[in-house]
Amino acid sequence: MKRNILFLFLICFAFKLQSQNYTMSLNIRPYESLFFSLDFFGEGKYFLATSHHFYRTSIHSLHPLSYGNYNLVDDTYTLVDEVNQYELSLKVVNVSIRGENETVLKTLQGFGWMKNNFFVLRDQKAGNNRYLFDEVQTTxxxxxxxxxxxxxxxxxxxxxxxxxxxxxxxxxxxxxxxxxxxxxxxxxxxxxxxxxxxxxxxxxxxxxxxxxxxxxxxxxxxxxxxxxxxxxxxxxxxxxxxxxx
Incomplete structure (x- = not known):
């Protein structure tokens, strides 16, 4: 009985590890930036969205960038876009940012703007963007x-x-x-x-x-x-x- 409970606990723990949220911010002009949110869901789905931020603006509309399936092998995520079938490859690394140790995703393959920037781990659970899946279920x-x-x-x-x-x-x-x-x-x-x-x-x-x-x-x-x-x-x-x- 104890062995079964331990087995179920390990499954749940692994499931939670896969549900994460990473973010990236790109400054495009003074006081203006694009904010990216990358969510990994426990069932092997991902969602990448972006929003436009301006100085002292508090309301931001999310624009879907990519969604589909992902897998994690060792320390590398492979994301496959559902519609256009391109792959994004991201490696988990630890870096020091402003004196703090951070877990980030380094781009191995992706859009050009991703290459010299990091997605930084923000939460051990996915964000609240799941509702966007209802808008983009296209193949x-x-x-x-x-x-x-x-x-x-x-x-x-x-x-x-x-x-x-x-x-x-x-x-x-x-x-x-x-x-x-x-x-x-x-x-x-x-x-x-x-x-x-x-x-x-x-x-x-x-x-x-x-x-x-x-x-x-x-x-x-x-x-x-x-x-x-x-x-x-x-x-x-x-x-x-x-x-x-």
Whole structure:
């Protein structure tokens, strides 16, 4: 009986160890930053979200960046994004930050902005972002269906202008350059950069660091529609506003 109780205790303890919250803050301008929250849930799910912080601002909207499944082998987390199937690899290390010993995640593979920054352990339980899962339960199959449907009903190629495309609701932009480079920006900060290419009315954005591509649909009148770009899981429209300098 005692052995069974001990076994159950060890299972519960291991389960709690997997439920954690890590955070990162990037200063993008004086008094302005992007805050990232990475939650690991006990059932092998993860959720990475970001919010915009401004000096003395107390209300912040969370924007989903990535979600999916993860596993932990030795001291390395491997995260697989549910929609775009890219991998993030993070190693647990101990470092000294301002004289304090901290447990952090060092990026082995990920977005470019992750490479020289750490996620710092904040809590031995996940945050309160689980409700966001209800908004983003989308699979790669759903995305592929939307792309194929768009290609099949589009009789001609729509014009694709070089320059800046802006979201109507938040400070979220896509910039396409004439040398086929691109950047996806949140509040002016480049969170995904790489090379773009088009296949009829589908725009592929190949992230250099991830070596994976994101997808947008090219529509009439200078509109791009997100097919689950990073930070956007609601098929948001981006409207062409200005040409490149």
């Amino acid at each position: 790669k199959r759903d995305v592929q269906y939307e792309i194929e449907k768009h290609q099949s009903i589009s009789e001609k190629e729509f014009e694709l202008s070089i320059g800046t495309y802006e979201s109507r609701n938040i400070n979220y932009t896509i910039i396409l350059n004439s040398d086929n480079s691109y950047s996806i920006n949140l509040y002016g900060y480049p969170l995904s950069v790489g090379k773009w290419e088009r296949h009829r009315n589908v725009l592929l954005l190949n992230d250099t660091s991830l070596e994976k591509y994101f997808t947008a649909l090219i529509r009439k009148k200078g509109i791009l529609t997100s097919m689950y770009l990073p930070f956007e899981f609601k098929k948001r429209d981006f409207v062409y506003t200005r040409s490149s300098n």
